[in-house]
Every structure is written in structure tokens, then in C-alpha cells.
Amino acid sequence: MAKDKLDLVTLEVIRNALPAITNEMSHVLQRTSYNMMIYEVRDYCCGLVDSSGYLLSQNMGGVSHFVSDLGVVIKDGMERYGSKGFKPGDVIITNHQRVAGQHLNNVVIYTPCFVQGEIFAFPVIRAHWVDVGGMSTGFSAGNAVDPWMEGFQLDQIKLYEAGRIDEKVWRILKDNIRFPESSLGDLQSQVAACRLAERRLEELFDRYGRDVVTDAIRQIFDQTETRCRAVVEKMADGTYEAESLFAGGALDNNEPIHIKVKVIIDGSDMTIDLTGCSLQRRAPVNARTLAGAVVAYKCITTPFEPVNEGSFRALKVLIQEGNYMMAKYPAPMASWGRTLPTVVDTILKALAPVMPDKVPAGHLGVLGGPAVFIGTDPRNGQGFVTQSIEGGGWGGRPWGDGESASVSVCQGDVRNAPIEKMELRWPVLVMSRALRQDSGGPGKFRGGLGMATHIRNRVEGRWNLADSGRRAYPPWGLWNGKPGQPSEHLLRLPNEPDFKSVDVVRHWVPADSDAVVITAGGGGWGDPLDRDVERVREDVLEEYISAEAARNEYGVELDSKTLVIDRKGSARLRDELRKARQT
Numbered sequence: 001m002a003k004d005k006l007d008l009v010t011l012e013v014i015r016n017a018l019p020a021i022t023n024e025m026s027h028v029l030q031r032t033s034y035n036m037m038i039y040e041v042r043d044y045c046c047g048l049v050d051s052s053g054y055l056l057s058q059n060m061g062g063v064s065h066f067v068s069d070l071g072v073v074i075k076d077g078m079e080r081y082g083s084k085g086f087k088p089g090d091v092i093i094t095n096h097q098r099v100a101g102q103h104l105n106n107v108v109i110y111t112p113c114f115v116q117g118e119i120f121a122f123p124v125i126r127a128h129w130v131d132v133g134g135m136s137t138g139f140s141a142g143n144a145v146d147p148w149m150e151g152f153q154l155d156q157i158k159l160y161e162a163g164r165i166d167e168k169v170w171r172i173l174k175d176n177i178r179f180p181e182s183s184l185g186d187l188q189s190q191v192a193a194c195r196l197a198e199r200r201l202e203e204l205f206d207r208y209g210r211d212v213v214t215d216a217i218r219q220i221f222d223q224t225e226t227r228c229r230a231v232v233e234k235m236a237d238g239t240y241e242a243e244s245l246f247a248g249g250a251l252d253n254n255e256p257i258h259i260k261v262k263v264i265i266d267g268s269d270m271t272i273d274l275t276g277c278s279l280q281r282r283a284p285v286n287a288r289t290l291a292g293a294v295v296a297y298k299c300i301t302t303p304f305e306p307v308n309e310g311s312f313r314a315l316k317v318l319i320q321e322g323n324y325m326m327a328k329y330p331a332p333m334a335s336w337g338r339t340l341p342t343v344v345d346t347i348l349k350a351l352a353p354v355m356p357d358k359v360p361a362g363h364l365g366v367l368g369g370p371a372v373f374i375g376t377d378p379r380n381g382q383g384f385v386t387q388s389i390e391g392g393g394w395g396g397r398p399w400g401d402g403e404s405a406s407v408s409v410c411q412g413d414v415r416n417a418p419i420e421k422m423e424l425r426w427p428v429l430v431m432s433r434a435l436r437q438d439s440g441g442p443g444k445f446r447g448g449l450g451m452a453t454h455i456r457n458r459v460e461g462r463w464n465l466a467d468s469g470r471r472a473y474p475p476w477g478l479w480n481g482k483p484g485q486p487s488e489h490l491l492r493l494p495n496e497p498d499f500k501s502v503d504v505v506r507h508w509v510p511a512d513s514d515a516v517v518i519t520a521g522g523g524g525w526g527d528p529l530d531r532d533v534e535r536v537r538e539d540v541l542e543e544y545i546s547a548e549a550a551r552n553e554y555g556v557e558l559d560s561k562t563l564v565i566d567r568k569g570s571a572r573l574r575d576e577l578r579k580a581r582q583t
Contacts, residue, residue: 005212006212006215006216006219010208010212010216011216011219011220014204014208014212014213014216014217014220015216015220015306017200017204018048018056018057018217018220018306018308019057019058019059019060019306020200021048021057021123021197021200021201021204022046022047022048022057022058022059022062022197023046023059023060024196024197024200025046025059025123025125025193025194025196025197026044026046026059026060026061026062026193028189028192028193028196029044029046029125029127029189029190029192029193030042032188032189032192032193033127033185033186033189034181034182034183034185034186034189035127035128035129035130035182035183035185035186036387036417036421036425037128037129037130037387038127038128038186038189040415040417040418040421041128041387041388041389041414041415041416041417042061042063042412042413042414042415043063043127043128043389043411043414044062044063044066044125044126044127044128045058045059045062045063045064045066045067045070045125045126045127045412046058046059046062046123046124046125046193046197047059047062047067047070047123047124047125048121048122048123048124048197048201049070049071049074049110049121049122049124050120050121050122050217051074051078051083051119051120051121051122052075053071053072053074053075053078054071054221054309055067055070055071055307055308055309055311056121056217056308056309057306057307057308058306058307058308060413061412061413062412062413063126063410063411063412063414064291064294064295064298064307064409064410064411064412065289065291065292065295065337065340065410065411066102066106066126067126067307068289068290068291068294068295069100069102069288069289069290069291070100070108070124070126071309072099072100073094073099073100073108073110073124074110074122074124076099076156077092077094077110077122077156080156081156083118083119086112086119087112087161087162088112088114088162088163089160089161089162089163089164090111090112090158090160090161090162091109091110091111091158091159091160091191091194092109092110092111092156092157092158092159093107093108093109093154093157093159093187094107094108094154094155094156094157095107095108095132095152095153095154096153096154096155096156096329097147097153097288097329097330097331097333098155098288098329098330099288100288100289101286101287101288101289101327101329101331101333101336102287102288102289102333102336102337103136103139103141103150103333103334103335103336103337104132104134104136104141104147104150104151104152104153104334105128105129105130105131105132105136105139105151106126106127106128106129107126107127107128107129107132107154107183107186107187107190108124108125108126109124109125109127109187109190109191109194110122110123110124110125110194111123111191111194111195111197111198113197113198113201113202115201115202115205115210116210120201120205120210121201123193123194123195123196123197123198123201124194125190125193125194127186127190129182129183129186129187130179130182130183130186130385130387131151131177131178131179131182131183131385132151132152132176132177132183133151133152133176133177133178134148134149134150134151134152135149135150135151135334135506136150136151136152136334137178137372137374137385138370138372138374138385138386138387138464139370139372139387139464140372140374140462140464140505140506141284141334141335142284142334142335142464142466142505143284143334143505143506144284144332144334145251145282145284145332146330146332147329147330147332147333148330149332150284150332150333150334152173152176152177157169159187160191170184173187178383179383179385220308220310221308221309221310221313222310223310224302224305224308224310224311225310225311225313225314227301227302227305228297228301228302228310228311228312228313228314228315229268229269229314230268231300231301231302232265232267232268232269232270232300232301232314233267233268235265235351235354235355236265236354237265237266237267238264238265238354239262239263239264239265240262240263240264240265240350240351240353240354241260241261241262241263241350242260242261242346242347242349242350242352243258243259243260243261243276243346244259244342244345244346244349244473244476245257245258245259245472245473246259246285246338246339246342246469246470246473247467247469247470247471247472247473248281248283248285249281249282249283249285250283251281251282251283252281252282252283256473257277257278257281257285257324257339257469258276258277258278259277259278259339259342259343259346260274260276260277260346261273261274261276261277261343261346261347261350262276262350263347263350263351265354268314269314269316270297270300270314270315270316271315271316271317271318272293272296272297272315272316272317272318272347273318274292274293274317274318274319274323274325274343275318275319275320275323277319277323277324277325277343278323278324279322279323279324280322280323280324280327280328280331281324281331282332283332283335284332284333284334284335284336285324285335285336285338285339285469286324286325286327286331286332286333286336287324287325287326287327287333287336287337287340288325288326288327288329288333289325289326289336289340290317290319291337291340291410292325292339292340292343292344292347293315293317293319293343293347294312294315294317295340295344295409295410296343296344296347296348297311297312297315298311298312299344299348299409300348300351300355300358324339325339325343337367337410338366338367338468338469339366339469340367340408340410341363341364341365341366341367341408341409341410342362342365342366342470344409344410345362345363345365345395345409345475348360349362349476349478352478352479356398356479357398357399358398359398359478360394360395360396360397360398360402360478360522360525361395361396361397361402361441361443361447361475361476361477361478361481361522361523361524361525362395362475362476362477362478362483362484362522362523363392363393363394363395363402363406363408363409363448363475363522363523364391364392364393364394364408364450364470364475364484364487364519364520364521364522365408365470365473365475365520366392366408366468366469366470366487366520367389367407367408367410367411368389368390368391368392368407368408368411368414368416368519369389369390369391369392369451369453369468369487369489369517369518369519370387370388370389370390370464370466370517371386371387371388371389371390371417371453371455371515371517372385372386372387372463372464373385373386373426373428373455373457373461373462373463373464373515374386374461374462374464374506375427375457375459375460375461375462376459376461377426377427377459378427378459379427384425384426384427386422386426386428386455386457387417388416388417388422388453389407389411389414389415389416389417390405390416390433390451390453390517390519391404391405391406391407391415391416391451391519392405392406392407392408392448392450392451392487392519392520392521392522393405393406393439393440393447393448393449393450393475393484393519393520393521393522394406394447394448394522395441395447395448395475395477395478395481395484395522395523395524395525396440396441396443396444396445396446396447396448396477396478396481396522396523396524396525396526397445397525398445398525398526399445400445401440401445401446401447401448402440402445402446402447402448402522402523402525403448403522404435404440404448404449404450404451404544405435405448405449405450405451406448416433416453419433427457427458427459428455428456428457428458429455429456429458430453430454430455431454431455431456431514432452432453432454433451433452433453433454434451434452434453435449435450435451435452435544436449436450436451436452436485436518436519436521437449437543437544437545437546438485438545438546438549439484439485439520439521440484440485440521440522440524440544440545441474441475441477441481441482441483441484441485441521441522441523441524442477442481442482442524442528442531442549442553442554443477443478443480443481443482443523443524443525443526443527443528443531444481444524444525444526444527444528444530444531445481445524445525445526445531446524446528446531446539446544446545447475447477447481447484447521447522447523447524447525448521448522449521449544450484450485450487450518450519450520450521451517451518451519452516452517452518452519453516453517453518454514454515454516455514455515455516455517456512456513456514456515457509457511457512457513457515458511458512459511460508460509460510460511461508461509462506462507462508462509463491463504463506463507463509463513463515464504464505464506464507465489465490465491465502465503465504465507465515465517466489466503466504466505467487467489467503468487468520470486470487470520471486471487471488472486473486474486474520474523475520475521475522475523476523477523477524477525478523478524478525478526479525479526479527480526480527480528481523481524481525481526481527481528482523482524482528482553483523483524484520484521484522484523484524485520485521486520487518487519487520488501488516488518489501489502489503489504489515489516489517489518490502490515490516490518491504491507491509491513491514491515491516492513492514492515493509493510493513494510494511494512494513499514499516528553528554528555529554529555529574529577529578531554533554533556533565533567533570534565536550536554536556537550537556537558537563537565540558540563541563547560547563551573555570555573555574555576555577556570556573557569557570557573
């Protein structure tokens with residue numbers, strides 16, 4: 001086979017080989033990591049980024065709001081070291097917020113891959129470490145007022161140079177992390193996965209040659225862009241707007257965060273304007289990311305196709321310095337991702353009039369319900385962190401009900417931690433993990449259900465049970481659908497008879513206290529009085545909704561014993577409910 005010619009078969013091989021490399025990186029990371037947030041919850045992404053910062057591929061299910069900012073990290077690294085400043089065997093570590101502002105637990109590891117003596121690309125992994133010092137344990141830095149309180153800041157540091165580890169950097173890391181075995185074990189897993197990707201890329205170039213692979217990547221980008229443009233071109237030109245609110249904090253006088261978007265369609269070009277959003281805050285809800293716009297655009301255009309730089313070339317994002325999503329360092333960013341799912345939802349909401357057959361109602365709108373308990377295990381005297389991300393409800397869709405107990409649109413293949421492993425690893429009991437009846441917003445297509453996870457800590461320690469920011473702003477319905485039920489956190493101490501609603505960070509509790517993490521249900525799509533009566537009955541039988549909700553929200557009369565539908569009574573009740581709306 002000639003190495004200087006690209007044919008269609010070779011193009012398809014390379015098109016599939018690049019994602020296959022990142023998927024293999026993901027498998028290595030999962031198999032070898034120490035931290036359940038990686039090997040069970042899958043809070044990470046693996047990517048290949050070329051020396052210009054262009055995304056070549058991402059692993060299947062990789063956290064989408066992680067991968068959207070990998071390119072700026074690589075560009076910054078290239079500016080720092082220059083094209084001649086990297087050597088084979090280098091390993092760079094960074095989590096600094098001045099470039100791609102996230103919470104400091106999201107640590108990036110990348111390595112250079114050389115072709116014919118020149119840097120071609122970087123395998124790169126961003127993964128959630130259990131701790132990076134400061135207040136960062138778990139998701140525990142929600143009350144940090146600056147990055148130094150949050151944890152250890154690493155700014156494009158070479159941990160390995162030409163294959164040799166810098167022992168001083170390693171010792172500094174080890175001495176400033178509460179759980180060095182876990183975090184440094186994850187670091188080594190990230191390095192191993194990047195090394196594997198280097199070998200796979202070298203094999204690809206050895207087989208086809210640099211010119212063929214480069215030409216294939218160019219065509220893949222062009223074809224991906226063309227497919228995205230084809231979707232946008234079918235939309236009516238115009239400017240579409242929407243806004244939503246998100247809870248502020250005491251540091252900002254409880255002023256809500258305004259999320260205001262404009263989506264401008266001009267032929268096959270799309271511009272997402274976020275300049276109307278709130279300016280950066282004192283509370284740590286700030287970020288430095290284009291993830292909200294990028295994730296929304298991907299959802300709108302080619303959600304089922306592999307992602308690469310061509311996926312976003314036809315998108316223009318307007319956002320100014322000082323916007324809370326493009327905050328200037330050192331704005332506090334410990335809860336950087338809290339609002340991003342709502343940003344995505346708001347962009348989709350703006351496009352609902354032009355995409356009525358595709359846009360769903362609002363989903364839980366946050367990354368999930370974090371379950372974080374910090375304590376010391378009496379069996380071995382070692383500290384531990386219980387961590388899980390509890391899913392919630394997605395909005396009803398134009399063709400069906402929303403999904404239940406799922407994490408947000410920004411999170412790829414993230415899932416909650418298995419109960420069995422939580423109880424095996426940590427001194428906690430998961431008393432129940434259940435869907436929340438009646439939490440999905442009523443609609444022709446019902447919103448998905450949220451969850452209620454009840455956990456008892458068997459030792460004293462500290463709970464994180466912080467307000468998600470959407471408690472006062474539930475997921476919205478569309479086209480006369482109703483909102484879903486909002487999130488909540490409950491706590492009961494051993495001597496207390498009842499649960500209390502709480503909003504606490506690192507809150508000390510005695511052994512045998514009970515916490516409940518309650519996540520929101522999705523909004524409903526369409527008029528609930530138009531929902532098929534048989535589907536309403538099925539929901540009651542499955543205990544997704546109560547008989548009272550069937551009657552009051554959906555206008556369906558059921559026999560109290562047999563749950564048989566009273567069709568005449570239901571028709572009469574629905575007429576009455578429709579007339580009551582008009583008065």
C-alpha cells in the first residue's frame with residue numbers, strides 16, 4: 001500500500017482509529033485507578049489534541065464539560081515551553097484555574113507524541129482526584145473564597161523530563177495531599193494511559209505515514225463541520241433568546257445568577273451569545289470555560305457522532321472577560337460546574353420555537369446530587385471520603401417521557417457509585433436509593449423522576465449537603481408542561497425525631513446520623529391533560545405518580561381498589577380542569 005495516498009478505506013480506518021485510541025486510554029485508566037470517582041463514577045475524559053490545540057478525538061462517554069477545554073490547556077503548554085521545549089518521555093501536570101478554570105480536583109496529565117522528530121499531538125486526560133489539599137476533599141471546597149483555600153495549584157509543571165521523574169515535585173505533591181496513595185495512584189494511571197496512546201499513534205503513523213494521517217484528519221474535520229452546518233442550515237434564520245435564574249450565595253447578598261442567552265442563526269452559522277449572563281461572583285461558582293455553549297451545540301447538531309475539532313468550527317461563542325463563565329483568575333472556582341447544565345438547558349430553551357420536535361423540557365440542571373462524607377475508618381485508622389454523584393430527572397421530550405435517575409447533559413457516562421462498593425469501602429450504610437414519586441413534571445410526556453438516597457454514617461465525620469442552586473428554580477416545563485420537583489438535602493442527628501432541610505459544607509455530625517440527598521425531577525413536555533390515560537394508569541401502577549396526581553394533574557379517575565380507568569369520569573374531569581384554567 002502506498003504511504004502517500006489517502007483512499008476512502010484508509011480514511012474510514014483512521015476515522016475510527018482515533019476514537020479507538022482514546023477509548024483504550026479510558027479502559028486502562030479505569031482498570032488501574034485507585035479512586036472510585038474514576039473507576040466507578042467515571043468522572044474523567046481522555047482525548048488526543050494536536051500541537052495547535054485541535055481536538056482529534058475523545059473517548060466514548062468522556063465528561064463533555066472536561067473535554068471542551070483541553071485545547072486551551074495544550075495551547076498554553078505550547079506557549080510555556082515552545083515546540084522545542086518538549087522531549088519524548090515528558091509528563092506535564094496542571095490544574096491551574098488561570099487557563100481552563102475548573103475546581104482544582106480536575107487534574108490534567110498530558111504527554112507529547114513525536115512524529116519524525118516533531119511534536120504532532122498530545123494524549124491528555126483530565127480526571128477527578130479525591131483530594132489536592134486545602135478544602136478540596138471530595139467536592140468539599142464549596143465555601144472557598146479563593147484558589148489557595150481550595151487546594152494545591154499546579155501550573156504546567158513537568159513531573160517527568162525525558163522519562164525521568166522530578167523527585168522534588170513528587171515529594172511536594174505527596175506532602176500536600178491528604179490521600180497520596182489514591183491521588184498519586186490515579187496520576188500513575190493517567191500517565192500509563194497516555195503512554196499507551198503514544199504507542200498507538202506511533203503505530204498509526206508507521207503504517208500510513210504522516211502525510212496520509214494528516215490529510216485524513218483534515219478531511220474528518222471538514223466532513224464533521226459540513227454535517228453540523230447541514231443541521232443548522234435547516235433552522236429558520238433569526239435571533240432566539242431565553243433566560244433562567246440560578247441561586248446566588250451569601251457572599252453575593254443572595255442575588256441570583258442570571259443566565260441570559262441569545263442564539264443567532266444565519267444560514268449554516270450559529271452564534272451563541274452569553275454576554276448577558278451575570279458577571280463573576282465572590283462565591284465560588286465562577287468558571288473559565290466555553291463548555292456550556294459547546295455542549296449545547298453538540299447536542300443540537302450531531303449528538304450521536306464522535307467529537308472532534310470539526311464539531312465546533314461552525315460555532316461562534318460570544319463571552320466577555322469577567323463574565324462568571326469566563327472569570328478572571330483568581331476568582332474562586334470550587335463549584336465551577338454547578339451552573340453549566342442549566343446553561344445548556346437555557347440555550348436549548350431558546351431554540352425550542354425553531355426546533356419544537358427536538359428540544360426537551362428542562363432537566364435537573366446541575367451536575368447531580370453529590371453525596372460526600374469525610375471521616376476516619378476505625379478499622380484501619382485511615383481517613384476516607386465517601387463520594388457519589390446521584391442522578392436526577394431529565395425533561396419530557398416531544399416523543400416520550402424524560403429519563404429518570406440520570407446525571408446531567410454535561411457528564412457523559414458518569415454514574416453513581418454502587419451501593420455495595422460504598423458499604424464495602426467505607427463505614428456507611430445506604431439505607432435506600434429510590435425514585436421520587438411525583439417528582440417528574442406533569443406533561444403529555446412526563447418529566448423523568450429524581451432520586452432520594454438515604455445514607456447513614458456509622459462513624460463521626462463531616463457531611464457536605466449544600467444547596468444545588470436550583471432549589472428555588474425547579475426544572476421548567478415546555479409547551480404547557482409543568483415544572484419538576486426541585487432538589488433538597490435533609491439531615492437527622494441520632495437524637496432527633498425528624499429530618500431537617502440543610503445547606504451545609506463540611507458539617508460535623510456524630511455517628512449514626514442520617515443524610516438524604518434528594519435530586520430534582522425533569523420538567524414536563526406538553527399539556528398533561530393530553531397524556532394518554534393508559535400511560536397515566538401505568539405510571540400509578542409503577543408508583544411513578546400517585547393516584548392523587550393522576551386525578552389532580554392529569555385528570556384521570558381511577559378506581560381506588562382496582563385502579564381501573566373511569567373513562568367517562570376522566571373525560572368529564574379533564575373538561576372541568578380545562579375550564580378552570582380559563583377562569
